[in-house]
Amino acid sequence: MTTSSRPAYPAGTVITGKWHNNRFVIRRVLGQGGNGIVYLVHKAGYRNLYALKMGYDTLDLQSEINVLTSLQSQSRRQDGLKGSFKTPFLLEVDDFTGMGKEVPFYVMRYIEGNPIHHFIRRRGEEWVGITGLRLLEKLTGLHRLGFIFGDLKPDNVMVSDYGQVELIDYGGVSKIGRSVKQFTEWYDRGYWNAGSRSSDEAYDLFAFAVLMIQLLNEEGLKAACAQLLPQTRNRSELLNLIGRSPKLKPYALWLRKAIQGEFSGSREALAAWKQQIYAPAVSGRAPGKTPRWLINTFAFSVIMLGAAVYFVFFK
Numbered sequence: 001m002t003t004s005s006r007p008a009y010p011a012g013t014v015i016t017g018k019w020h021n022n023r024f025v026i027r028r029v030l031g032q033g034g035n036g037i038v039y040l041v042h043k044a045g046y047r048n049l050y051a052l053k054m055g056y057d058t059l060d061l062q063s064e065i066n067v068l069t070s071l072q073s074q075s076r077r078q079d080g081l082k083g084s085f086k087t088p089f090l091l092e093v094d095d096f097t098g099m100g101k102e103v104p105f106y107v108m109r110y111i112e113g114n115p116i117h118h119f120i121r122r123r124g125e126e127w128v129g130i131t132g133l134r135l136l137e138k139l140t141g142l143h144r145l146g147f148i149f150g151d152l153k154p155d156n157v158m159v160s161d162y163g164q165v166e167l168i169d170y171g172g173v174s175k176i177g178r179s180v181k182q183f184t185e186w187y188d189r190g191y192w193n194a195g196s197r198s199s200d201e202a203y204d205l206f207a208f209a210v211l212m213i214q215l216l217n218e219e220g221l222k223a224a225c226a227q228l229l230p231q232t233r234n235r236s237e238l239l240n241l242i243g244r245s246p247k248l249k250p251y252a253l254w255l256r257k258a259i260q261g262e263f264s265g266s267r268e269a270l271a272a273w274k275q276q277i278y279a280p281a282v283s284g285r286a287p288g289k290t291p292r293w294l295i296n297t298f299a300f301s302v303i304m305l306g307a308a309v310y311f312v313f314f315k
């Protein structure tokens with residue numbers, strides 16, 4: 001993420017929308033990136049928490065808003081989509097007059113959690129299989145709507161304490177068939193001279209594979225990037241890395257296919273990932289397969305989360 005330190009509004013500041021007149025009270029800064037500042041807010045008079053993104057540049061934020069609006073209207077039209085693509089992510093779009101100028105902002109669902117690399121560091125590498133699965137499901141949902149995520153990187157993947165995965169920062173989302181809008185070197189197919197920067201499902205799958213390599217062998221990935229010149233960088237470096245890393249072994253078949261662009265699409269890739277992580281672990285031959293206790297723990301966490309939501313909202 002590009003971090004710039006622009007002045008942020010302090011806690012307690014009330015952001016009043018020019019057009020809808022809704023008032024949002026800032027609690028704290030959640031994060032700051034190249035496109036804007038994201039605040040944790042609550043709507044005045046209510047307890048529910050939201051994330052409010054204030055853009056530096058009207059055009060950049062507007063294109064992000066257009067993508068979110070389009071995603072939302074398409075997911076409403078498509079039946080059969082599960083999970084967060086059915087629950088609205090974008091809640092409000094407005095302008096705010098502050099510090100002598102008009103600033104665009106939008107309000108979205110607050111995603112409570114930690115970026116995936118922090119989550120894995122804290123909870124252990126055996127969580128890679130299951131969080132990877134949840135992330136692939138999100139990407140597949142987006143692909144079904146006709147978009148690719150584009151700028152897939154650990155900072156844009158949040159994982160809750162219950163192991164649920166959410167994508168944030170839709171600034172890099174583009175329609176399938178167009179050019180990739182925003183990318184980050186390591187995860188970019190073009191950076192590895194492994195394909196074009198056109199928006200296809202394989203682009204996201206490539207980035208997903210690099211992200212998995214990073215989660216399980218960051219040092220190896222760093223070394224590969226540091227040693228190579230831009231013109232000598234190529235996918236065989238990644239393939240070698242996959243072959244050399246014992247921790248990547250259980251995922252090697254899948255990762256190779258994604259790096260070589262051999263999946264017909266994300267649905268096939270998702271099915272293959274599922275098969276790989278749910279295959280019975282053969283002691284000594286498949287280190288790192290998602291253990292049965294973890295699958296059960298994850299299922300239990302989801303049930304507990306459902307129960308907690310039920311008691312908070314319906315009791």
Ligand SMILES: Nc1ncnc2c1ncn2[C@@H]1O[C@H](COP(=O)(O)OP(=O)(O)OP(=O)(O)O)[C@@H](O)[C@H]1O
Binds near residue numbers: 032051
């Ligand atoms: N919906 C959300 N819920 C919780 N935290 C969020 C949410 N959206 C963004 N954040 C936090 O704010 C940070 C910056 O947000 P975001 O990545 O959208 O900004 P950006 O300017 O587009 O960043 P980049 O420079 O990576 O493109 C994120 O890394 C994350 O920590």
